[in-house]
Amino acid sequence: MSKKLSVLAVIALSLMLGMSNACAEKAAKPAEEADTYELLNLFGEVMERAKTSYVEEVDDKKLIESAINGMLVSLDPHSSYLDAQSYKYMNEQTKGKFGGLGIEVTMENGVVKIVSPIDDTPAAKAGLKPGDYITNIDGEQVIGMSLNDAVDKMRGKVGSKVKLTIRRVGEKPFEVTLKREEVKIQSVKNDIKSGDVAYIRITSFSGDTDKMVEKAIKQAKKELKGNIKGVVLDVRNNPGGLLDQAVNISDLFLDKGEIVSTRSRNEEDTVRYTAKEGDITDGLPIVVMINDGSASASEILAGALQDHKRAIILGEKSFGKGSVQTVVPLGKYGAMRLTTARYYTPSGRSIQATGIIPDVEVHPAKVEEYINNYGLSEAEYRNALKNEATGEDKKTENNTKDEDWRKDYQLSRAVDLVKALGIYTQGK
Known part of the structure; x- marks a missing residue:
């Protein structure tokens, strides 16, 4: 030699x-x-x-x-x-801007598995789902490729196309052609649901996501003049991101206590992250929405709020990525990514391979409006007994009329739960 x-x-x-x-x-x-x-x-x-x-x-x-x-x-x-190119892509992704299809993937049994598609990207628009398997890329079998090689093949010049063969549980394999785009992640989206519930959708934990969540809460308070019933945090199909962002966002809603700990094989290397005093919502009811595409930092947030009984977790069991990767730069040769620790929730639960179990299990469902063409209410009978007035009637505003978000069954359940918790806590 x-x-x-x-x-x-x-x-x-x-x-x-x-x-x-x-x-x-x-x-x-x-x-x-x-x-x-x-x-x-x-x-x-x-x-x-x-x-x-x-x-x-x-x-x-x-x-x-x-x-x-x-x-x-x-x-x-x-x-x-x-390698140097993959390391560059990784850094771009954590900054919230990169080129490609917009999917977080992992390798399982030699095949690329989709952890989650990112909102408003080619993958999401094409209807790809968490748990889908990519078996071929432009006709080439994935088996035998490394994860990095598969990811590199899915990346390419903005505007160019790539054909993926997808295997979905319970369905026949199918092909989908996607056009590559420059992916700009809007990590936080916010809205008001049902008139008085602050809805915050977190698509990834990158850059200054914590500041954006804080801004969204303050904006909702201002818009509703403080009359908020509660908050829905939606981390469905959120593949995770930066640990410090998960910690900072959890801290916004916690007044004290541990948020998460990372433990390596050496006990002395254990790191514990704790909350600082102050809850930005002043104790308002919170529901966190998760599914099988919620991973890593999403699970840290859900686990911390669940263990402290600060939020109700609604949806489906999360992905179960509870490990910490340390990225070690190797100069011009790129970097190595090495698993160095596991995440543990405040109660000592390991997220790894088990995920977060929701307090209220709700699966996606198709929602259709029920129209009663024949039923009559009591007041509509010709000789109905009239109401005896006992005081000024409370007028109930129908805030849900013509709201498309009600078609999202899980979100609809989350909003209803927040409103119910708000009524319950106000009556105590």
């Missing part, structure tokens, strides 16, 4: 060894160290044989990068090597 290749092989795997030693903060035992260097030599021998004997010419850089990525991916689906 050439000296150059041997050095490259040692450098490649030393990256992982250095990280492992830094995390453990212990020197390897002499016997284990000897075994490790034997394996490094084995890697060099295999690489040399591939370089000299493979049917076609191979690229040293590609071989080493693939080996590093394979090593990291073998640990768990969220650890990986990011």
Whole structure:
């Protein structure tokens, strides 16, 4: 084996060894160290044989990068090597602006699985759903690709098209052609529902999402002159994002206590995040909406408010991504993403692979208006007994008339629940 290749092989795997030693903060035992260097030599021998004997010419850089990525991916689906281009894309995404289809994906059993489509992106407009599997990209099978390779194939020049083969549980495989767009994530959308409920849709936890949520609450208070019945926080199909944003947003609604903790394999590395005094809603009822596309930071928010009994969680069980990834820059070569800890809710629950179980389970449903063409009310009978007035009648305004949001069954249930909680707490 050439000296150059041997050095490259040692450098490649030393990256992982250095990280492992830094995390453990212990020197390897002499016997284990000897075994490790034997394996490094084995890697060099295999690489040399591939370089000299493979049917076609191979690229040293590609071989080493693939080996590093394979090593990291073998640990768990969220650890990986990011080449310079992938690292650039990742940084753009956390800033809320990037090019592509607008889907958060993971790898499951060798196939790309959609965690969630992002609102107002090509993927969402095409009707792709959490749990869909992408089996082919432009006719090429995904099995055998790394997650990074699959993602790279879905990215491309803005305006160009890509054809995906989708496998959805209970349906026959189908193809969908998407046009790539420059994806600009509007991480917060807000509105007033049913006249007096503040609705806040959080699509991702990026950049200054916390400030946008705070602004949305203040805007609702001003618009309704303080007459808010409660708040609905919608994190359905929200794949997550930055930890600090999840912590800051949770803190807006908590007066005290732990928000989340991260625990690595070394107990002394445990980090606990706690709430500062002050609840921006002054104790108003809150409902958090989740589904199987709610992951990571979304689950931190839901778990914190659920454990502190600060909110009712409504919807479906969340995705279950409760692990922490640390991104380590590697200079001009990109970065490595390594799972270094797990998230735990304030009560000590691990989110990993179990997700957040809603307090009120509500599945999506098609809502159609019921029209009663024949029924009569008591007042419509010709000889109906008249009401005996006992005072000034309270006029009830029909705030739900012609509101399209009522077609979203889960949201409709959430708004009704907030209003009911508001009435209940006011009567106490």
